[in-house]
Amino acid sequence: MTTGAAAVPPLLQARGVCKDYPGVRALSQVDFTVRAGEVVALVGENGAGKSTLMKALAGVVQPHAGQILLAGAPVRLAGPADALSAGIALIHQELSLCDNLTVAGALFLGAELRRGPFLRLGAMRAQAAKWLDRVGLQVDADTPVSALAPGQKQLLEIARALRAQARVLIMDEPTSSLTMAETARLYAVVRELRGQGVGVVYISHRLGEVKELADRVVGLRDGRNSGELSRDAITHEALVGLMVGRKLATARRAAHAPGDVVLRVAGLRTRAFPGAAVGLQVRQREIVGIAGLLGSGRTELLRALVGVDERLGGAIEVAGAPLRAGGPAAAASAGLVLLPEDRKAQGLVLGMTVRENVSLPTLRRRGVLVDRVYERDLATRAIAQLAVAASGPEQPVGTLSGGNQQKVVFGKWLAAAPKVLLLDEPTRGVDVGARAEIYARLHALAADGLAVVFVSSDLEEVLALADRVLVMRGGAVQAELVGDRLTERDVMLAATSMEAG
Amino acid sequence: MKKVLGIAALLCVVAAMTAWRSYDPVTGEYVFLSAYNLENLLQRIGLFGVLGFAAAFVIVTGGIDLSIGSVVCVAGCVLPWLLKDVGLGGAPSLAITLALCAAIGLWHGVLVAWLGLQPFVVTLCGLLLYRGWMRGFSDDQTMGFGDAAEGLRWLATGKLPLSDSFGLPVPLLALAVVAVATWALWTRTVWGRHLFALGRNEEAARFAGVPTRRLTALAYVACSLLAGFGGCLFVLDVNSAQASSFGSFYELYAIAGAVLGGVALRGGEGIALGVVLGAALMQVLPNTIRLLFDSDRLELAVVGGVILAGAIVDQSLARWLGRVRRR
Numbered sequence: 001m002t003t004g005a006a007a008v009p010p011l012l013q014a015r016g017v018c019k020d021y022p023g024v025r026a027l028s029q030v031d032f033t034v035r036a037g038e039v040v041a042l043v044g045e046n047g048a049g050k051s052t053l054m055k056a057l058a059g060v061v062q063p064h065a066g067q068i069l070l071a072g073a074p075v076r077l078a079g080p081a082d083a084l085s086a087g088i089a090l091i092h093q094e095l096s097l098c099d100n101l102t103v104a105g106a107l108f109l110g111a112e113l114r115r116g117p118f119l120r121l122g123a124m125r126a127q128a129a130k131w132l133d134r135v136g137l138q139v140d141a142d143t144p145v146s147a148l149a150p151g152q153k154q155l156l157e158i159a160r161a162l163r164a165q166a167r168v169l170i171m172d173e174p175t176s177s178l179t180m181a182e183t184a185r186l187y188a189v190v191r192e193l194r195g196q197g198v199g200v201v202y203i204s205h206r207l208g209e210v211k212e213l214a215d216r217v218v219g220l221r222d223g224r225n226s227g228e229l230s231r232d233a234i235t236h237e238a239l240v241g242l243m244v245g246r247k248l249a250t251a252r253r254a255a256h257a258p259g260d261v262v263l264r265v266a267g268l269r270t271r272a273f274p275g276a277a278v279g280l281q282v283r284q285r286e287i288v289g290i291a292g293l294l295g296s297g298r299t300e301l302l303r304a305l306v307g308v309d310e311r312l313g314g315a316i317e318v319a320g321a322p323l324r325a326g327g328p329a330a331a332a333s334a335g336l337v338l339l340p341e342d343r344k345a346q347g348l349v350l351g352m353t354v355r356e357n358v359s360l361p362t363l364r365r366r367g368v369l370v371d372r373v374y375e376r377d378l379a380t381r382a383i384a385q386l387a388v389a390a391s392g393p394e395q396p397v398g399t400l401s402g403g404n405q406q407k408v409v410f411g412k413w414l415a416a417a418p419k420v421l422l423l424d425e426p427t428r429g430v431d432v433g434a435r436a437e438i439y440a441r442l443h444a445l446a447a448d449g450l451a452v453v454f455v456s457s458d459l460e461e462v463l464a465l466a467d468r469v470l471v472m473r474g475g476a477v478q479a480e481l482v483g484d485r486l487t488e489r490d491v492m493l494a495a496t497s498m499e500a501g
Numbered sequence: 502m503k504k505v506l507g508i509a510a511l512l513c514v515v516a517a518m519t520a521w522r523s524y525d526p527v528t529g530e531y532v533f534l535s536a537y538n539l540e541n542l543l544q545r546i547g548l549f550g551v552l553g554f555a556a557a558f559v560i561v562t563g564g565i566d567l568s569i570g571s572v573v574c575v576a577g578c579v580l581p582w583l584l585k586d587v588g589l590g591g592a593p594s595l596a597i598t599l600a601l602c603a604a605i606g607l608w609h610g611v612l613v614a615w616l617g618l619q620p621f622v623v624t625l626c627g628l629l630l631y632r633g634w635m636r637g638f639s640d641d642q643t644m645g646f647g648d649a650a651e652g653l654r655w656l657a658t659g660k661l662p663l664s665d666s667f668g669l670p671v672p673l674l675a676l677a678v679v680a681v682a683t684w685a686l687w688t689r690t691v692w693g694r695h696l697f698a699l700g701r702n703e704e705a706a707r708f709a710g711v712p713t714r715r716l717t718a719l720a721y722v723a724c725s726l727l728a729g730f731g732g733c734l735f736v737l738d739v740n741s742a743q744a745s746s747f748g749s750f751y752e753l754y755a756i757a758g759a760v761l762g763g764v765a766l767r768g769g770e771g772i773a774l775g776v777v778l779g780a781a782l783m784q785v786l787p788n789t790i791r792l793l794f795d796s797d798r799l800e801l802a803v804v805g806g807v808i809l810a811g812a813i814v815d816q817s818l819a820r821w822l823g824r825v826r827r828r
Contacts, residue, residue: 060708081710096705098698100769109698110709117690160709 009072010035011199012057012088012168017066019052026052027063028223034168034199039190041202041210044220045243045403045431050203053220054170057201058090059083081110088168089161097145097153104128104141107160131159135189150294151182158189169193170201175209176428179294179457180492187213205431207239208460219243244433258467259284260319262451263336263420265305268314272300273475277314280470280477282420282451287442289466290455291491297475298455299341302422306331306338319419332361335419339409339426341455347409350398354390355379357397358412382411386441403434410441421445423454427461439465459488471495504763504815505775511811512782519789533792536667540660542788547672548657548734550780552755553762554679555727557776560759561687562700562720563768564613564620568627569728569755571635572602573748576732578635581644581742584653591653595733602729603722605631610718628752635744645741657737672734676777679727684773696720701769728755757808758783782807 010033019027027049034040044050055061057068059077067074070086077083080090097106104124113120113127128141137155139148148156154174161169171190175183190200190213204210210217211234219226219242227242263282269275278301282288290298303309305316307327316323318334331337340346348357358379364371379393386407390400397408406426413421426442427435442465446452456462462469469486471479471494479494481487516533523533532538552569559566576598583594609627612618646654656675660668687693699706699713707713731751736742762779764771786807787800 080708084708084710090708092708096702096708098702098705098769100697100701101694105694105698109694109706110711112691112694114691117692119689119691119694121689 008036009069011071013069013072014053014057014063015067015069017053017056017063017068019056019061019063026223027056029066030220030223030225032057032218032225034201036167036197036199037194038215039194039200039202039213041204041214041217042220043204043207043210043217043239043243044226045433048220048243048431049223050220051172052223054090054172054201054203057083057168058088058170059086060090084110084164084166087164087166088170089164089166091154091157091161091169091171091174097157099144099146101145102141103132103139103143103145103148103156106145106156107131107141107163109160111164131163132156134162135159136185149182150177151179151185154178154182154186155189158186158193162193166198168199168201170203172203173205174202175204175206177294180459180495181293183209205435206458206460207236207432210234210239211236217242240432243431256285256447258286259449262319263453264315264317266315268301268304268316269312270297270300270304270475271309271312273297274312276475278475278477279314282453284449284451285446287446287452287454287465287467289462289469290453290472291459291462291469292472292478292495294457296472296495298472299424300475301472302338302424302453302455305422306336308338329361332413332416332418335417336422337361337413337416337418337420338422339413339424341424341428347412348397348405351396353379353394353396354383354388354400354408355393357408358382358393358415361412362415378415379411382408382415385414386411387437403430403437406430406434406438410438414445418450420451420453423452425456426454427456427458435461459491462491463488505772505778507815508762508775508778508782508811512778512785515782515785515789515807519785519792523792533788538788538792540668540670542784543673544657544670544738545784546777546781547670547674547676548731548738549751549754549758549784550676550777551672551679551727551731551734552751553758553776553780553783554683554773555724555731556752556755557683557759557762557764557771558720558723558727559620560756560764560766561696561768561771562717563703564717564720565624565756565766566609566627566721566724566728567621567624567752568605568609568631569724569752570748570750571628571631571752572605572725572728573732573735573751574635574742574744575605575631576602576729577736577742577747578639578644578744580733580736581646581650582639584650585646591650595653598733599726599729602732603726605729606722606725607718609725610721613721614714614717632744632749639742639744641743641745643741643743644736646737647740650737654737654740657734672738675730675734676780680773680777683776687771687773692716692719697769697771699769701767754783757804761808761811 012034014030014032017027017030030049030053032053042050042053052061056063059080059082068077069075075086077086098109101109107128108124113123125141132139135155135158137152137159139152145153174186178186194200202213214234215231217229217234217239221243229238229242261281261283266279267277269277276297292298300309304311307325307330311325318336321334323331323334323336355375359375364374376393382388383390383393388407389404397405400408427438430438442452454465463486469481469491470477471481471491473495481490520531520533524531555569556566579601580594580598583589583597584591609623612623613620656671659671661671662668687697695706695711695716699711699716703713732748735748758779759776760766761782762775764776783804786804787797790800790803791797
């Protein structure tokens with residue numbers, strides 16, 4: 001291994017890289033290497049420095065100390081454009097495409113084929129097909145980017161990196177918004193690229209994915225290297241060890257007896273799937289998972305339940321009392337609350353403080369003024385109860401890490417004393433440590449008598465957390481799985497059987 | 502493109518209705534369609550259309566320019582001063598005036614793109630600053646050419662005769678040139694592609710290697726340059742500029758015309774033809790009101806009302822279509 005490394009310098013290498021942000025040392029003496037034809041997974045909790053390291057490698061930020069070496073020679077990457085021309089492409093977690101362009105336009109953005117100042121539109125359209133083929137994206141080059149599904153956009157970004165002759169591909173949580181089929185397609189593309197000698201840096205919170213893809217794993221913890229695992233040494237326990245440096249209890253729930261039915265839904269139809277009626281019942285102390293492909297109507301169901309979206313028909317009963325259409329406020333006062341999918345867009349007001357966010361749905365008035373005492377109590381209690389890593393109730397929510405933001409969303413809705421808690425992708429973008437805390441929190445809430453319903457695209461999560469799983473397809477519940485039938489295979493079958501047939 | 506069709510239809514309806522209602526039984530003539538009225542209307546469309554393109558350039562980047570009217574005022578005061586008081590020739594006067602306006606745009610661009618100031622703030626201050634500056638500069642006196650610059654004034658008042666009674670106003674031709682150049686720039690050049698990309702998603706464009714700051718600044722330069730050009734045409738047309746009122750509120754006409762023509766305020770969206778049609782509608786409506794009510798008191802109210810109605814119809818139609826498609 002060492003002799004080989006001496007003969008062929010690695011594609012991209014970071015040596016002793018340090019980066020400070022005001023008041024924080026984000027990276028401290030970090031080493032990192034990617035070789036040609038290798039998939040290196042970078043793991044660590046939120047705030048461990050993964051993003052910063054990735055940005056340093058892609059020229060988005062400049063390290064204060066240390067070196068970046070490209071094929072053995074030190075380079076200075078002044079910006080993302082520099083990195084791109086050096087063959088390093090960064091594929092963002094939040095998809096960064098201009099959706100007003102066509103597929104061909106986005107593919108060639110920043111490196112347009114030109115004749116003088118003019119675009120060679122025909123030539124670009126013709127060449128686009130070649131790059132789209134390489135990633136298996138079957139769309140017309142004139143399709144607007146806004147019409148693509150998230151998975152297709154991801155593939156388009158990869159195609160763009162290939163078009164830029166990238167030799168190193170840095171992917172930040174590429175599967176976080178993909179369906180199962182799209183994820184499989186992405187894996188195939190990554191493997192193919194590896195075969196062609198591209199070096200891939202792969203950042204993921206999903207450990208199953210890391211096990212599946214990585215040739216080597218590099219761990220970061222608190223801005224420092226926390227170790228490396230070679231291919232054969234990658235196990236779930238070892239990965240968690242790299243990230244958190246302690247064993248996580250993955251305890252199953254204690255046995256429990258379900259209580260009365262608190263949520264009863266009959267014949268509910270949504271705008272997105274007017275033809276499909278959904279009926280379901282959830283009992284106290286139950287945790288119900290909703291699985292299904294992206295676009296199967298899971299999110300729409302939750303949104304219609306709390307009245308964010310109009311319901312076309314059907315009845316909803318919370319704790320025996322019918323819930324009339326009246327929007328989220330009516331649902332919340334009946335005890336039905338939703339923790340939405342997109343934390344930043346729908347769950348929090350990022351510019352406001354923890355205090356203001358937590359008290360938003362339950363804000364009490366004293367005359368015309370906000371009851372400040374109640375508000376501060378609420379926020380302080382939420383911070384203590386949920387162990388939010390915040391300096392205090394006055395910290396702006398936007399400055400918290402993803403896991404802590406999610407806790408604030410929790411705190412906000414628990415303050416409303418709900419009877420049924422609906423969650424849409426509760427752990428998206430949340431690291432493994434915070435994820436375990438969220439699971440434990442849900443277990444505790446259920447034990448206290450709450451009914452929990454959650455939607456998740458992470459099968460592992462669905463199987464680990466739910467007592468009962470509803471699989472949706474085409475806006476309707478296709479299968480209900482419990483006990484022995486609650487396996488990955490059965491969920492997949494129920495979610496996709498239409499496509500298979 | 503759908504938006505352009507909508508605005509074109511609206512323009513046709515308004516124009517046809519106005520023509521029909523403008524029938525004068527005494528003379529047996531449709532006043533709206535008279536050569537005099539049409540020439541006037543087309544000239545004004547040309548003048549305000551240029552300002553519409555000025556506004557469109559920055560709106561496409563996701564910005565805004567509220568100083569257009571004040572830049573019109575700068576051009577309106579400086580051009581006569583150079584020609585008459587300094588005694589320069591027509592071409593150098595025009596060149597210096599345009600260079601000054603371009604410099605104003607560059608200044609905006611630097612403040613927005615490099616210093617990261619809000620376009621709204623920068624150009625709102627510009628609105629106050631330049632008009633105030635011009636009032637001081639002109640000592641609140643009316644600026645004009647007198648008998649000088651007859652040749653140059655052809656740019657604003659000249660007509661290319663098509664028949665004995667009707668000639669195409671030169672400003673309309675100027676607008677046509679600006680429109681075609683903008684169309685080519687936006688849809689056929691690398692510069693335009695990058696401008697639209699950064700207007701929709703600046704970060705993505707920057708990551709793709711687009712020089713976003715330079716391009717944003719250039720858009721502001723294009724804006725103020727066009728505003729200055731428009732200002733020159735306006736002052737050449739009326740031959741008098743009072744700094745306290747010249748070009749006042751023109752930025753709103755420009756922005757309204759561009760937005761009406763389908764240039765989205767969120768950036769990254771716009772078609773050159775739409776800007777022309779938007780500007781045309783903004784001029785036909787006041788014409789309609791003057792012809793039908795014989796007074797311009799209701800002008801602002803009707804213009805505001807029609808634009809709002811258009812926006813409501815546009816939004817409702819989009820929703821309705823979305824629903825139909827999902828079924």
